[in-house]
């Protein structure tokens with residue numbers, strides 16, 4: 001069955017968009033008044049690497065916009081079902097921040113949301129690469145980029161944006177994420193072929209999968225993740241959601257956002273900086289610059305940070321790391337310490 005047929009099976013009333021169906025795409029753009037009625041499509045292209053959704057850049061005679069469609073599966077792993085309504089969460093996030101001038105500097109403006117077709121239209125931020133280059137040896141993020149990133153989450157976590165009672169719970173997507181962050185990576189029989197990623201990685205993962213004390217410490221972290229809390233968070237604050245263009249750092253892809261714990265965003269961010277081997281001085285800077293919201297729990301931050309390191313190394317959602325087995329093993333051990341000691345000192349070893 002083609003992806004389009006599969007899509008129609010789940011969502012018969014919705015338009016399926018891709019690079020090959022430009023007439024349907026044009027119709028959708030007109031219907032939503034996202035482009036002037038006189039415009040024609042000049043080109044469509046993939047704007048960059050994505051994970052969960054179908055994303056394209058469409059250029060017309062007068063404009064260029066980015067179109068994002070969520071489908072009932074994970075775009076990169078079509079065998080994994082995912083709630084198609086996640087795009088509505090992303091749309092809500094962009095709508096909520098659109099009244100706050102601070103965010104204009106960092107996020108694309110929302111052009112429109114087509115609920116029926118699960119399509120979001122965003123301002124095109126132009127040619128920009130995501131920051132996953134940071135994992136490469138000898139490449140790093142400049143101080144001003146790190147300052148932008150930490151400034152962004154500080155502002156978000158301390159703002160009164162959104163209203164907890166009306167913001168989507170994002171429960172289905174959180175459950176999916178919870179499974180891949182807090183559960184699967186630590187199951188001995190999870191079926192991931194880690195040796196295909198790096199010979200020896202499977203053996204390196206076993207002591208952690210067999211460590212019952214470690215696992216007992218991870219369960220409550222997962223429970224906290226699943227609950228609703230006071231703070232609107234981005235929910236996927238890692239280099240794949242950070243774009244670097246001509247005018248500096250931009251932040252995209254808030255589909256995992258929810259009212260949760262600020263510690264999750266900061267923990268994930270620090271985990272990735274550590275896996276990217278960003279120097280200790282810069283890590284210290286980030287922790288100093290971050291404006292902790294009221295009730296910030298450092299132990300929780302350490303736990304989330306440790307779990308994120310582990311799940312990225314021994315879980316399914318792998319990244320283009322430039323790390324040998326020894327370095328990965330050291331990171332796993334560091335992550336274990338973060339989770340068990342609940343102190344941030346291992347980050348600076």
Ligand SMILES: Nc1ncnc2c1ncn2[C@@H]1O[C@H](COP(=O)(O)OP(=O)(O)O)[C@@H](O)[C@H]1O
Nearest residue numbers: 047048049050051052053066108123124125253
């Ligand atoms: N508004 C935008 N302007 C320019 N490029 C974008 C924009 N939104 C996304 N992109 C590019 O498309 C890629 C995939 O988009 P993203 O929102 O991360 O999709 P996914 O949810 O599938 O991960 C990004 O890494 C980026 O390169």
Ligand SMILES: [Mg+2]
Nearest residue numbers: 050051240253
């Ligand atoms: Mg993405």
